[in-house]
Amino acid sequence: MKDLLGQWVDGMVGQLRAAGVVPDGPLPAFKIERPKERGHGDFSTNAAMVLARVARMKPRDLAARLLETLPADQQDIERWEIAGPGFINFFVSAARLRRQVHAIIDAGPDYGRSHMGQSEKIMVEFVSANPTGPIHVGHGRGAVTGDVLCRLLTATGYQVHREYYINDAGRQINVLGRSVLHRCRERLEHSSHPLPADFYPGEYVSDILDAMPEELRQSLHAWLASTQPHKEEETVLAATTRFAIDWVLDDIKKDLARLDIHFDHWFSERRLHEQGGIDHALNVLRSKDLIHDGLLEKPKGGAERSQDPWETRKQPLFRATAFGDDVDRPLQKPDGQYTYFAADIAYHLNKYERGFDRLVNIWGADHGGYVKRVEAALEGLTGKKGILHVLLVQMVNLTRNGQPVRMSKRAGNFVTLRDVVDQVGADAVRFWFLTRASASQLDFDLDLAVARSNDNPVYYVQYAHARICSIWRQMEEKGIHAGTLDAGSLSLDAELDLIRYLDTYPETVALAAIHLEPHRIVFYLQDLAAMFHTYYNATRILDDDPQVRMGRLALCQAVRQVIVNGLQLMGVKAPEQM
């Protein structure tokens, strides 16, 4: 409906332009919006105010001229007015609103979907947690956010590709293998050894050992039993590590599947190395003279934490400062290995070369410091700005009994995502993660969520849906035939307001996709549910008058459809009974 108004106002301005009231050439942008205040109509435009300057007229006078061009024969706008400093307010007719109910019912699951994205290819990379242990609650928030973003972008006409970047190269990964070895040795010798500082202590390390194929276990034992430094150390460790990664990845996949989160592709960093992706990316950078040998200043913070003294040496650096980063970034470690950043450059070039128009990354807030350099690299590689959108998802503050639960992978006392899903259920976890903008920190209280109290927001929305379903069950019991739904009798303020709000749903979906803000849908659903609950409490749906009943049933059907569509976008179930 908003689009329709937009066309009209464009037409009105066009006529004034033809009449010479408004000059040719580019005009300042005006817009159509829905006023917060009901008394200001269903739609309003600031066109007269924005154009007043170029038209050399007072805003209100210009508004009057604009309205003279409004077609007289239309039925959709009941009345209009000039208000305040020069707003033009439009009031949609009740007949038009009633038709909207049928439009929603007819569109069904497609209501809210659009072709806005024009099949643009967009990759969303999310979760990408290191395969060194189970994913925790923080990852879960990123996972749900990414998943819903994908659903949103798909619904608005983008071609979406979901990807998980596996950090299966580098030191951390070997530490996982060594941790398994360590656990194996303990078992073999029936004793416990002090765990080296950075080894993984979690229970799952034993699980990995248990799941190990006999053959690999044997070679492990053989190697551990030998007193001499074993020349097969590298291969045994590599095989163990490989197995451990696969096990953990499989574990992660299961956790994500519990939340109905799936990926199109799991991209291996190791493979990127093996296939020369990094050399390729660095060659591209070199060809553009974006790598130079330079010295790196000792960083300000963090240095205190490190035991190793800072050593200044000449090394290849990416010219990140040419693209707005603070310092040029190193590409190689002292031992000649590539840095994580070098691999990241290669990975993002790889994404680009696979033909994606836009890249979205969902990162934890603790990776915020890397945004600039990756953006810089991508701009350097492609010459284009703004391909990459990094969405930083802030921390989840987990509490239990009001006490903060510490989450540290190293300390081994983190709460896994699985724990939380087990306790709270997938629907509540998903919904809860979406109740805040991702840039805001999120408090997640396990007790509250476990308690299944009224504070749990998902029930509120699901309940609205279940209530509507129950009306149909009620009809069945009473032997009332639904017949053909007809919104014609709807006339209460509450009913028309409800329709107006239903009408905003497609805009909300579009804006959520444009801004990459899934939480907007959750807020919408909560508001819609609230409006419905109010209406339901005040109005008898199954009225004795068949005409009235038909209308209300039609409205309920439309509300139900929008709730279903919205929950579907959130990946949350819409139970028919609660």
Next chain:
RNA sequence: GCGCCCGUGGCUCAAUAGGACAGAGCAACGGCCUUCUAAGCCGUGGGUUGCAGGUUCGAGUCCUGCCGGGCGCGCCA
């Protein structure tokens, strides 16, 4: 010290691409179940949007500077 994020009733958060009088929930208090599910509804209080400037017809929203909180700051991933 530098970078990013955040700052809105007692608490947790909204506020539609800068729009008209800043809204919900929780908490507090008072009401509503012989009629479609009370996991619900209605009502009452509660705000100088951290502070100070600036841009604009108009600022919670944009710019600058402070203040407060979070995250990050080898050549870890």
